[in-house]
Amino acid sequence: MTVPSDYSVYHLTASELRDYLIRASLALFICGYVFYGNLIAAFVAGVFSLSGIKVYKKSLADRRKSALRVQFKDLLYSVSSSVSSGRHLNEALEDSERAVALIHGRDSILAVEIRNMCRVMRDTNCTEDVVLTDLSKRSGVREIADFTDVCLTCKYSGGDLPGMISKAVYLLTQNIELEKEKEVMLSQKKMESRILAVMPVAVTALINLTSGDYLAMMYNTLTGRIIMTIALAGTVGSFLWSSQMIHADIKGI
Numbered sequence: 001m002t003v004p005s006d007y008s009v010y011h012l013t014a015s016e017l018r019d020y021l022i023r024a025s026l027a028l029f030i031c032g033y034v035f036y037g038n039l040i041a042a043f044v045a046g047v048f049s050l051s052g053i054k055v056y057k058k059s060l061a062d063r064r065k066s067a068l069r070v071q072f073k074d075l076l077y078s079v080s081s082s083v084s085s086g087r088h089l090n091e092a093l094e095d096s097e098r099a100v101a102l103i104h105g106r107d108s109i110l111a112v113e114i115r116n117m118c119r120v121m122r123d124t125n126c127t128e129d130v131v132l133t134d135l136s137k138r139s140g141v142r143e144i145a146d147f148t149d150v151c152l153t154c155k156y157s158g159g160d161l162p163g164m165i166s167k168a169v170y171l172l173t174q175n176i177e178l179e180k181e182k183e184v185m186l187s188q189k190k191m192e193s194r195i196l197a198v199m200p201v202a203v204t205a206l207i208n209l210t211s212g213d214y215l216a217m218m219y220n221t222l223t224g225r226i227i228m229t230i231a232l233a234g235t236v237g238s239f240l241w242s243s244q245m246i247h248a249d250i251k252g253i
Contacts (some may be wrong), residue, residue, distance in 0.1 A: 028045045032046065070180060071111075072141065074104070143176055193242040
């Protein structure tokens with residue numbers, strides 16, 4: 001596993017792209033068939049899954065960044081403990097790899113990052129501030145940038161590194177816990193919006209199965225098809241609007 005050059009950019013693997021296209025195409029195919037009762041229209045709707053690849057990649061990038069933030073909390077605890085016991089910061093980083101790997105797995109994103117940082121320090125003889133600065137820039141995680149600033153300030157100003165790291169760890173872990181609570185709220189609201197988006201499709205499909213003649217004119221007349229198109233557009237539009245509102249609410253907390 002290689003470390004990302006930019007955590008805000010996600011490159012899909014062949015299997016990830018295949019799985020996404022299967023799920024998205026199938027979902028849109030079902031929606032197209034439910035609203036139009038026509039296989040050609042359903043296939044056309046399925047093709048629109050290609051337009052969602054960019055959104056899917058952003059979602060995975062955000063998920064990866066969130067995982068890095070949560071795992072970084074355990075690195076903070078480990079580094080603080082090692083530095084307080086008299087270890088140098090570069091040694092504390094090496095010690096933290098074992099702690100992170102034990103908790104999150106050897107192939108977790110932060111464990112891989114720490115191994116790469118330690119390898120770079122050994123191979124290029126650079127200091128820990130170089131690899132920490134590089135990680136903070138690539139990750140875009142505020143807590144990593146703040147921790148790096150604290151370490152650099154103490155190193156070049158001769159401050160109390162163990163004391164400052166201990167205080168920084170307390171504040172940063174509180175921020176990470178708060179972010180985690182926000183993400184839980186975001187997940188709950190996302191689930192609610194998805195359920196609401198599925199309901200019109202499910203109700204329409206149920207009516208077709210139990211009382212097909214009731215909606216026959218919607219599939220056999222031009223006016224009916226226009227109405228179904230408006231209904232489908234309204235369903236998709238309301239889902240996108242609710243998603244934007246959820247993100248706006250979470251950012252405002």
